[in-house]
Amino acid sequence: MSEMKKVLIITYLPYATPRITGLAKYLPDFDWDPLIMTPHCFRRTDLELRLIETPYRDAFSLLRRILGLKPGEDDLRRQVKARFGVNSKKSLLDYILTAGGAILNYPDAERGWKSFAISEGSKIIENEGINAIISSSSPVTSHLIAKELKTRYKIPWVADLRDLWSQNHNYYYGPLRRLIDRRLELKTLAKADAIVTVSQPWAEKLSTLHKGKTVYAITSGFDPAEINIPPASLTPKFTITHTGSIYPGKQNFSKFFTALRDLISDGTIDRNNFEVRLYGPEQAWLTLEIREYRLGDIVRQYGMMSRKTAIAKQRESHLLLHLSWEGCEQAGYSYKLFEYLAARRPIISIGLGNDMTEELLNETKAGVHFSTLDDIKCELTKLYQEYSLSGEISYGGNESIICRYDHRVTAMKFVETLNRVA
Numbered sequence: 001m002s003e004m005k006k007v008l009i010i011t012y013l014p015y016a017t018p019r020i021t022g023l024a025k026y027l028p029d030f031d032w033d034p035l036i037m038t039p040h041c042f043r044r045t046d047l048e049l050r051l052i053e054t055p056y057r058d059a060f061s062l063l064r065r066i067l068g069l070k071p072g073e074d075d076l077r078r079q080v081k082a083r084f085g086v087n088s089k090k091s092l093l094d095y096i097l098t099a100g101g102a103i104l105n106y107p108d109a110e111r112g113w114k115s116f117a118i119s120e121g122s123k124i125i126e127n128e129g130i131n132a133i134i135s136s137s138s139p140v141t142s143h144l145i146a147k148e149l150k151t152r153y154k155i156p157w158v159a160d161l162r163d164l165w166s167q168n169h170n171y172y173y174g175p176l177r178r179l180i181d182r183r184l185e186l187k188t189l190a191k192a193d194a195i196v197t198v199s200q201p202w203a204e205k206l207s208t209l210h211k212g213k214t215v216y217a218i219t220s221g222f223d224p225a226e227i228n229i230p231p232a233s234l235t236p237k238f239t240i241t242h243t244g245s246i247y248p249g250k251q252n253f254s255k256f257f258t259a260l261r262d263l264i265s266d267g268t269i270d271r272n273n274f275e276v277r278l279y280g281p282e283q284a285w286l287t288l289e290i291r292e293y294r295l296g297d298i299v300r301q302y303g304m305m306s307r308k309t310a311i312a313k314q315r316e317s318h319l320l321l322h323l324s325w326e327g328c329e330q331a332g333y334s335y336k337l338f339e340y341l342a343a344r345r346p347i348i349s350i351g352l353g354n355d356m357t358e359e360l361l362n363e364t365k366a367g368v369h370f371s372t373l374d375d376i377k378c379e380l381t382k383l384y385q386e387y388s389l390s391g392e393i394s395y396g397g398n399e400s401i402i403c404r405y406d407h408r409v410t411a412m413k414f415v416e417t418l419n420r421v422a
Contacts, residue, residue, distance in 0.1 A: 005031060006131050011135070019220040023134075026408040037053075156421040158417055165185045234391075259380055279305050341366055357369055
């Protein structure tokens with residue numbers, strides 16, 4: 001039996017997707033023992049992983065106290081807008097927050113973690129015999145910490161970008177700040193032994209920027225222990241569920257809501273036997289939009305919930321809703337898509353662009369993607385009629401393809417990269 005090697009994973013767990021905890025869960029299957037370093041503000045008792053929690057200084061603690069905002073991982077921008085009663089997607093307050101953030105959030109809002117993590121990371125390396133480092137962003141502060149530890153101890157380092165840095169499709173700031181971020185990105189990742197990201201198109205973008213660097217595409221996935229087998233019982237009503245955050249200006253409900261309104265109006269859908277559930281941070285602008293389409297009794301925002309609850313809600317739904325990133329063909333995979341694959345329920349994806357989402361759904365046969373109103377109405381009509389006849393809708397996912405996207409496969413690919421650099 002091979003001797004277990006140790007890898008230090010540097011990540012900010014409040015922001016990290018299950019990609020990171022899933023990776024750590026299955027790395028030991030391939031003779032790598034993970035230690036996760038994260039700020040002490042993270043609290044979960046259901047993870048059977050070795051967490052090393054460091055001190056952390058919230059860069060916006062004073063602002064939170066002044067405005068009476070909640071501490072922790074809740075979205076600061078959304079809280080500030082709610083505090084001042086701003087309900088629109090874009091406003092003067094959004095502009096002020098973006099301009100202020102460009103200055104204050106450099107390189108990101110978690111910069112207060114860096115010094116503590118470098119100090120604690122040094123102790124871990126000296127005491128644990130670490131063989132390699134993985135840093136995962138966002139936040140990009142994770143990479144700054146890893147760069148410093150790499151420089152001090154000459155340990156192989158793999159930088160994992162779950163989101164792109166200066167090339168991010170959801171980049172908030174202006175061109176000057178982007179230029180500054182680009183320079184910092186080049187300087188920081190120049191020290192990395194390998195760069196990893198979540199899709200091939202993103203890997204190609206990173207390779208163009210970081211010339212001469214080895215960049216690997218390792219997609220995210222789902223935990224094979226969470227597959228919906230045996231299938232959970234479905235809700236009595238025809239239920240469509242969306243879980244996760246919704247980004248104003250980037251994801252658009254208008255065609256979906258128009259399709260629902262029209263199908264209810266012409267009697268195709270019985271509004272008394274139909275519901276749409278949205279689980280995630282509540283959005284004031286979305287509440288107004290639901291009212292404008294006269295769907296308040298059909299579409300409801302249920303707010304934040306635990307991940308365990310979200311998975312249960314996915315499993316009992318007839319249909320899972322995914323909103324594609326508007327106008328960006330290479331926006332990347334939404335992590336919820338992989339959770340939806342584990343739920344083994346049909347997926348309907350709506351929006352312009354994002355060929356990657358459409359390609360994944362076509363490959364796995366787990367769902368369909370639509371961009372036009374007529375196509376959305378046609379599909380919802382077909383699915384509701386199937387439900388009316390049988391009480392459910394059929395699921396045609398290709399299990400042999402879907403199983404390629406589980407966390408154990410992701411861990412195996414990471415190990416191949418670790419073994420190359422270590």
